[in-house]
Amino acid sequence: MTAKKNLLIVDDDIAHRTMLRILLDWQYEIFEADDGSSAIKEANKRDFDLILMDVRMPGISGLEALEQITALRPHVPILIMTAYYSNEIAEQAKEKGAFGCLGKPFDFEELKLSMERALLCWRPQQAVMP
Numbered sequence: 001m002t003a004k005k006n007l008l009i010v011d012d013d014i015a016h017r018t019m020l021r022i023l024l025d026w027q028y029e030i031f032e033a034d035d036g037s038s039a040i041k042e043a044n045k046r047d048f049d050l051i052l053m054d055v056r057m058p059g060i061s062g063l064e065a066l067e068q069i070t071a072l073r074p075h076v077p078i079l080i081m082t083a084y085y086s087n088e089i090a091e092q093a094k095e096k097g098a099f100g101c102l103g104k105p106f107d108f109e110e111l112k113l114s115m116e117r118a119l120l121c122w123r124p125q126q127a128v129m130p
Contacts, residue, residue: 004029005049005119010039010065011081012057016104020052023108036060043069048076050118055082055089063089063096070097077118081106 007028011017012035021030031048033039035057043051051069055062066078077099082089085103093101099118102111 010053036065051078
């Protein structure tokens with residue numbers, strides 16, 4: 001049996017975090033943060049295999065936290081989630097280092113597929129070895 005991968009779910013909506021925990025707990029060791037600042041603290045404490053992060057949160061936004069976490073841990077893929085999806089937000093997220101961006105509400109199969117792709121395909125530009 002393989003060990004569960006560490007997943008950080010970052011969302012100020014406790015109902016959304018709880019739903020994701022219930023859906024993903026069988027496959028991942030789940031950690032939670034309710035804002036960008038808490039996400040950065042969690043990323044400083046431990047290494048994650050994957051991070052799911054909302055954009056609009058009080059205090060430090062998901063995009064700001066994305067920048068700081070990718071600077072700290074460029075090997076960790078981050079999927080951005082937002083109820084305010086637009087091509088502009090998706091582009092900003094990718095420019096700041098996100099693997100991808102999902103609009104809420106999302107289909108669970110789409111989420112699972114995006115997570116699997118992120119875990120298999122993530123090759124951060126910052127981590128390219130000479």
